Amino acid sequence: MANNYLIGKNLSYSYPDGSIGIKNVDVCFERGERIAILGANGSGKSTLLMVLGGLLSPDEGEVIFKGESDLDKKRSEIGVFVQDPDDFLFNPTVEKELRYETNQLDEKFDDRFNKYVEKLSLNNYLDKPPFRLSEGEKKRVMLASLLIPNPSLFLLDEAFSSLDPFYKEKFIKLLNEQNDLEKTIISATQNLSLVPRIADKVILLGKNGELIKSGEVREILYNTNLLKKNNLEAPQVVRIAKEVGVGKEKPVSVEELIELI
Numbered sequence: 001m002a003n004n005y006l007i008g009k010n011l012s013y014s015y016p017d018g019s020i021g022i023k024n025v026d027v028c029f030e031r032g033e034r035i036a037i038l039g040a041n042g043s044g045k046s047t048l049l050m051v052l053g054g055l056l057s058p059d060e061g062e063v064i065f066k067g068e069s070d071l072d073k074k075r076s077e078i079g080v081f082v083q084d085p086d087d088f089l090f091n092p093t094v095e096k097e098l099r100y101e102t103n104q105l106d107e108k109f110d111d112r113f114n115k116y117v118e119k120l121s122l123n124n125y126l127d128k129p130p131f132r133l134s135e136g137e138k139k140r141v142m143l144a145s146l147l148i149p150n151p152s153l154f155l156l157d158e159a160f161s162s163l164d165p166f167y168k169e170k171f172i173k174l175l176n177e178q179n180d181l182e183k184t185i186i187s188a189t190q191n192l193s194l195v196p197r198i199a200d201k202v203i204l205l206g207k208n209g210e211l212i213k214s215g216e217v218r219e220i221l222y223n224t225n226l227l228k229k230n231n232l233e234a235p236q237v238v239r240i241a242k243e244v245g246v247g248k249e250k251p252v253s254v255e256e257l258i259e260l261i
């Protein structure tokens with residue numbers, strides 16, 4: 001049934017020191033959707049992803065993934081890309097990191113291992129300790145370690161930052177290929193110009209961890225006042241489109257903008 005793939009019902013989470021992470025957040029995602037989570041620094045994007053991925057238990061509310069509210073039972077189907085690679089990479093070598101989830105070993109595991117090591121050019125790093133890698137290299141290891149176990153839900157926290165343009169493109173391509181297979185991809189990002197390439201829908205968190213708006217990418221990216229109120233800035237394409245008088249058409253890519261000019 002539509003609209004019940006991943007549900008977050010009235011989710012609230014505060015940290016032990018009292019800081020509000022998220023407050024009364026209701027979300028509902030369908031299988032195969034691509035969603036971007038936007039919001040100011042500290043608006044609760046990371047907290048929401050961790051709650052949705054079952055890494056934090058909400059103080060109130062519940063998360064239901066494919067009809068199951070005990071997310072531990074769905075662990076192998078959920079891939080979480082945490083914001084800080086050092087919270088995630090702990091094995092002594094990159095190869096051990098990539099082979100860590102051995103409980104899900106299936107006959108295609110090695111094929112996927114080889115495929116993603118190759119696609120993310122990790123061959124020369126397999127014997128290296130992850131903590132010796134650069135930030136962007138760590139992110140490549142993290143993405144490979146998510147793709148190899150073959151989850152059906154991806155929760156990505158700033159996965160595209162610290163990447164050079166070549167790998168940024170590669171990440172987008174690999175994740176959109178997953179989306180073509182009907183996998184659901186939820187990405188928290190500060191990079192609004194990336195949003196049209198990684199998402200179809202957007203949810204916007206306010207400064208106090210509450211959900212203040214959800215909608216189509218174009219609607220939200222052209223709501224410049226709302227973005228501004230939340231410390232965000234519309235992508236350059238949007239600003240140029242408004243400046244040259246084609247804002248009504250709401251282009252969100254350079255190609256769309258050029259066509260209109």
Ligand SMILES: Nc1ncnc2c1ncn2[C@@H]1O[C@H](COP(=O)(O)OP(=O)(O)O)[C@@H](O)[C@H]1O
Nearest residue numbers: 015017019020021040041042043044045046047
């Ligand atoms: N481990 C923590 N302990 C205490 N407060 C935290 C912790 N992690 C995040 N917070 C607080 O929770 C709020 C939401 O943080 P976060 O979810 O990281 O926001 P975002 O990812 O949107 O920048 C912020 O006010 C932040 O300071």
Ligand SMILES: [Mg+2]
Nearest residue numbers: 045046083157
């Ligand atoms: Mg964050």
